[in-house]
Amino acid sequence: MIGTPILPEIRELIEQRNFSALQRLFNDWLPVDLAELISDLPENEQAILFRLLPKDVATETFEYLEVDAQQNLLNALTQKDVTHILNSMSPDDRTAMLEELPGPVAQELIKLLTFKEFKIAKTLLAYAEDSVGRLMSPDVLSVKTDWEIGKVLEYIRTHGHESETLNVIYAVDDHGKLVGEMMARDLLLSPLDKKVGEIISEDKIITLTATQDQQDALEAFKRYDRVALPVVDSNGYLIGIVTVDDMLDVAEEEETEDIQKFGGIEALEEPYIDLPLLELVRKRAVWLVVLFLGEMLTASAMTYFEGELAKAIVLATFIPLIISSGGNSGSQAATLIIRSLSLGEITLQDWWKVMKREILSGLMLGSLLGVIGVFRVIFWAMILDQYTSVWLLIALTVGFSLLGIVLWGTLAGSMLPMLLQRLGIDPATSSAPFVATLVDVTGIVIYFSFASVLLKGVLL
Amino acid sequence: MIGTPILPEIRELIEQRNFSALQRLFNDWLPVDLAELISDLPENEQAILFRLLPKDVATETFEYLEVDAQQNLLNALTQKDVTHILNSMSPDDRTAMLEELPGPVAQELIKLLTFKEFKIAKTLLAYAEDSVGRLMSPDVLSVKTDWEIGKVLEYIRTHGHESETLNVIYAVDDHGKLVGEMMARDLLLSPLDKKVGEIISEDKIITLTATQDQQDALEAFKRYDRVALPVVDSNGYLIGIVTVDDMLDVAEEEETEDIQKFGGIEALEEPYIDLPLLELVRKRAVWLVVLFLGEMLTASAMTYFEGELAKAIVLATFIPLIISSGGNSGSQAATLIIRSLSLGEITLQDWWKVMKREILSGLMLGSLLGVIGVFRVIFWAMILDQYTSVWLLIALTVGFSLLGIVLWGTLAGSMLPMLLQRLGIDPATSSAPFVATLVDVTGIVIYFSFASVLLKGVLL
Numbered sequence: 001m002i003g004t005p006i007l008p009e010i011r012e013l014i015e016q017r018n019f020s021a022l023q024r025l026f027n028d029w030l031p032v033d034l035a036e037l038i039s040d041l042p043e044n045e046q047a048i049l050f051r052l053l054p055k056d057v058a059t060e061t062f063e064y065l066e067v068d069a070q071q072n073l074l075n076a077l078t079q080k081d082v083t084h085i086l087n088s089m090s091p092d093d094r095t096a097m098l099e100e101l102p103g104p105v106a107q108e109l110i111k112l113l114t115f116k117e118f119k120i121a122k123t124l125l126a127y128a129e130d131s132v133g134r135l136m137s138p139d140v141l142s143v144k145t146d147w148e149i150g151k152v153l154e155y156i157r158t159h160g161h162e163s164e165t166l167n168v169i170y171a172v173d174d175h176g177k178l179v180g181e182m183m184a185r186d187l188l189l190s191p192l193d194k195k196v197g198e199i200i201s202e203d204k205i206i207t208l209t210a211t212q213d214q215q216d217a218l219e220a221f222k223r224y225d226r227v228a229l230p231v232v233d234s235n236g237y238l239i240g241i242v243t244v245d246d247m248l249d250v251a252e253e254e255e256t257e258d259i260q261k262f263g264g265i266e267a268l269e270e271p272y273i274d275l276p277l278l279e280l281v282r283k284r285a286v287w288l289v290v291l292f293l294g295e296m297l298t299a300s301a302m303t304y305f306e307g308e309l310a311k312a313i314v315l316a317t318f319i320p321l322i323i324s325s326g327g328n329s330g331s332q333a334a335t336l337i338i339r340s341l342s343l344g345e346i347t348l349q350d351w352w353k354v355m356k357r358e359i360l361s362g363l364m365l366g367s368l369l370g371v372i373g374v375f376r377v378i379f380w381a382m383i384l385d386q387y388t389s390v391w392l393l394i395a396l397t398v399g400f401s402l403l404g405i406v407l408w409g410t411l412a413g414s415m416l417p418m419l420l421q422r423l424g425i426d427p428a429t430s431s432a433p434f435v436a437t438l439v440d441v442t443g444i445v446i447y448f449s450f451a452s453v454l455l456k457g458v459l460l
Numbered sequence: 461m462i463g464t465p466i467l468p469e470i471r472e473l474i475e476q477r478n479f480s481a482l483q484r485l486f487n488d489w490l491p492v493d494l495a496e497l498i499s500d501l502p503e504n505e506q507a508i509l510f511r512l513l514p515k516d517v518a519t520e521t522f523e524y525l526e527v528d529a530q531q532n533l534l535n536a537l538t539q540k541d542v543t544h545i546l547n548s549m550s551p552d553d554r555t556a557m558l559e560e561l562p563g564p565v566a567q568e569l570i571k572l573l574t575f576k577e578f579k580i581a582k583t584l585l586a587y588a589e590d591s592v593g594r595l596m597s598p599d600v601l602s603v604k605t606d607w608e609i610g611k612v613l614e615y616i617r618t619h620g621h622e623s624e625t626l627n628v629i630y631a632v633d634d635h636g637k638l639v640g641e642m643m644a645r646d647l648l649l650s651p652l653d654k655k656v657g658e659i660i661s662e663d664k665i666i667t668l669t670a671t672q673d674q675q676d677a678l679e680a681f682k683r684y685d686r687v688a689l690p691v692v693d694s695n696g697y698l699i700g701i702v703t704v705d706d707m708l709d710v711a712e713e714e715e716t717e718d719i720q721k722f723g724g725i726e727a728l729e730e731p732y733i734d735l736p737l738l739e740l741v742r743k744r745a746v747w748l749v750v751l752f753l754g755e756m757l758t759a760s761a762m763t764y765f766e767g768e769l770a771k772a773i774v775l776a777t778f779i780p781l782i783i784s785s786g787g788n789s790g791s792q793a794a795t796l797i798i799r800s801l802s803l804g805e806i807t808l809q810d811w812w813k814v815m816k817r818e819i820l821s822g823l824m825l826g827s828l829l830g831v832i833g834v835f836r837v838i839f840w841a842m843i844l845d846q847y848t849s850v851w852l853l854i855a856l857t858v859g860f861s862l863l864g865i866v867l868w869g870t871l872a873g874s875m876l877p878m879l880l881q882r883l884g885i886d887p888a889t890s891s892a893p894f895v896a897t898l899v900d901v902t903g904i905v906i907y908f909s910f911a912s913v914l915l916k917g918v919l920l
Contacts, residue, residue, distance in 0.1 A: 157649055206490075288866075292829050313769050321759050433787070
């Protein structure tokens with residue numbers, strides 16, 4: 001929070017080599033703020049500042065840095081410092097860093113780990129990307145059900161220092177099988193002579209598995225309001241813990257992916273500004289070309305109606321207005337339905353209820369735009385002083401087309417995400433541009449169909 | 461997790477009035493699952509089932525219900541039960557319910573509170589909607605800095621039962637001013653004769669204020685990875701606590717608002733399926749009409765070029781293809797930039813860097829679509845067996861227009877969100893439909909400008 005504004009001051013102190021002043025200043029700082037400060041410094045000054053930090057603060061600060069800055073520091077620090085940091089990092093943060101580093105670099109670093117940490121790192125990296133295993137920390141404290149609370153408190157004081165969290169303590173049987181959980185709250189409120197087994201509620205424990213998708217874990221955290229959840233293997237043995245702070249990051253990542261999909265781009269795996277330009281263009285080009293090829297059908301449709309167009313060139317004038325209205329109403333409907341599906345507010349079983357709502361919405365919105373459209377055409381003709389009864393028919397063509405297209409856009413936009421979900425495809429794939437393209441093509445057909453009926457014998 | 465599949469079985473037990481079997485069954489259930497089950501039952505059966513729950517489970521289950529179901533139960537239960545539930549609910553969950561209920565109903569319920577709870581409820585409801593005060597619970601445990609850990613543990617065992625969380629304990633001075641915090645972890649790991657003052661780090665405490673926006677609180681939780689944050693008044697006195705479980709809900713709400721804005725809809729305040737139809741239509745109509753009025757400029761632009769159109773009707777054929785490509789590339793750019801701004805990956809100072817990236821991206825994407833477009837036109841003419849040198853010029857017109865429009869769409873889509881942010885308007889307002897509309901109008905002008913240069917003397 002204090003980071004950037006005093007950056008120039010700090011850089012001056014670095015230049016003056018006034019390290020004691022810097023150390024005094026940083027004494028009050030939180031690791032996350034130190035990490036932000038370090039990221040804002042030029043690369044060659046980052047290590048200077050980092051070396052000034054006390055060892056435990058240094059490791060925690062390191063955990064908060066982006067991978068770029070981490071890699072820069074790893075290059076600049078002595079092997080001894082690197083070894084210390086790697087071995088004292090939380091296993092989950094270390095996994096997150098190792099998976100982002102280039103393969104050979106990660107391999108070199110893993111060699112610096114002690115045998116115990118090496119085994120942990122190898123195990124965690126073996127889990128699939130986006131699996132719970134990659135977020136998990138194996139540093140979890142477990143106690144036996146027949147222990148008294150007094151004994152548990154003493155055990156924690158001596159053995160709990162490595163544990164990822166002490167907000168939840170797990171109870172296991174003699175074989176290490178998870179049988180229950182105890183919140184710090186229960187532990188702190190219970191009389192000292194009560195047994196663990198009397199406090200834990202054995203049937204109600206919620207667990208994760210290491211191979212599960214992180215998205216599922218996020219759902220479980222949201223549903224059960226937990227600060228940590230235990231991870232068990234297929235036999236029910238406790239193998240680790242996931243804490244809620246990692247979940248806010250997962251939530252953010254999932255959200256970004258959804259939003260990017262919805263904007264018609266493949267999900268980027270790195271921040272926009274860090275992604276190499278060619279990669280950025282490739283991610284955008286794929287969908288842009290697919291949509292372009294789809295949109296080519298509009299040209300084919302228009303060619304089909306070229307005869308009508310030649311006779312009544314005025315019809316062309318309203319095409320962008322009409323098809324874009326369909327696209328806009330489709331985008332709105334798709335946005336609403338995709339979000340409601342993802343929040344679980346509606347399910348596939350509700351399709352008929354949704355359809356009824358959307359037909360009514362489409363009729364109302366379409367009528368509204370249709371009426372505005374009719375007035376627009378008539379008003380325009382009057383201004384140009386060209387108003388004749390033919391213009392009334394043109395106005396009606398525009399009006400009815402708008403009604404039809406908005407209704408169709410609304411229906412397509414709402415039903416397409418549900419259809420995709422039914423087919424096992426992520427509904428967010430039916431992005432705003434995708435729906436708009438679909439509606440454009442049909443929009444032209446709807447428009448010219450109304451025109452050929454209403455204007456037959458008049459203009460056509 | 462167990463809820464819905466066994467719903468028929470449960471309804472049968474209710475019909476048979478086999479309450480003991482139901483009670484045995486529910487013994488193993490978590491409140492959140494009980495709440496889901498109750499929501500799935502018809503209204504008249506909800507209260508029957510709810511009355512079977514033990515008192516403490518009942519209150520917790522009640523807290524998980526949606527407001528609709530809560531209101532239904534409040535109507536069906538005896539005044540005594542309602543009084544018990546209202547007085548034993550967490551203050552933050554109670555505030556959330558009272559603020560959603562119709563005013564007169566909430567007033568009636570508040571009268572059932574004890575004097576102590578009444579004062580709490582009034583205080584919390586006095587804070588603005590979306591402020592930290594509405595999420596806060598005043599049930600927070602504080603200890604003195606000169607206490608020994610042993611004394612703190614004893615104090616918690618006797619006085620901690622009401623506290624919203626025991627994962628963090630706050631240290632206050634003799635006047636109640638917050639001076640530091642202690643994680644359950646610190647408490648559990650410290651020797652019993654250590655003093656609180658030796659453990660807490662006084663300078664580094666992060667606090668919230670009750671009048672602060674919930675969005676700010678969310679940022680603080682994400683940044684500092686906390687499970688709870690203290691709320692202080694303007695003089696630094698501890699008045700409450702906010703816990704992270706409420707933050708996941710805030711995050712979800714903010715996300716929904718962003719997504720809806722981006723889809724070109726005013727943010728809905730209720731789930732899609734619960735919103736009255738007319739309200740739903742109104743929320744969509746506002747932007748749809750604004751966009752429609754904007755899009756009318758396309759008709760004006762086309763009228764301006766009607767002479768050219770009449771001479772070369774074939775030009776009309778490609779209009780939807782060309783303007784939609786601009787809209788799509790604009791949507792992509794806007795999505796990327798809005799999301800990056802909201803994640804803090806880029807700031808306004810980066811505008812020039814972003815602009816350079818987007819000019820290059822736009823040139824590459826535009827060239828790609830332009831080349832495809834040129835081939836499409838030539839290929840089409842050959843198939844129709846009409847290919848002449850005029851068609852080559854038409855193809856070039858389409859190709860250059862695509863390049864120009866994609867470049868323009870990319871630039872407009874990326875710069876508009878930054879401009880809005882600069883003006884203090886939420887960048888998410890530059891929704892996909894908004895950008896598409898903007899690009900459509902200019903797209904027509906770009907297209908006909910290329911046409912009049914390239915086709916002069918040939919077709920025009």
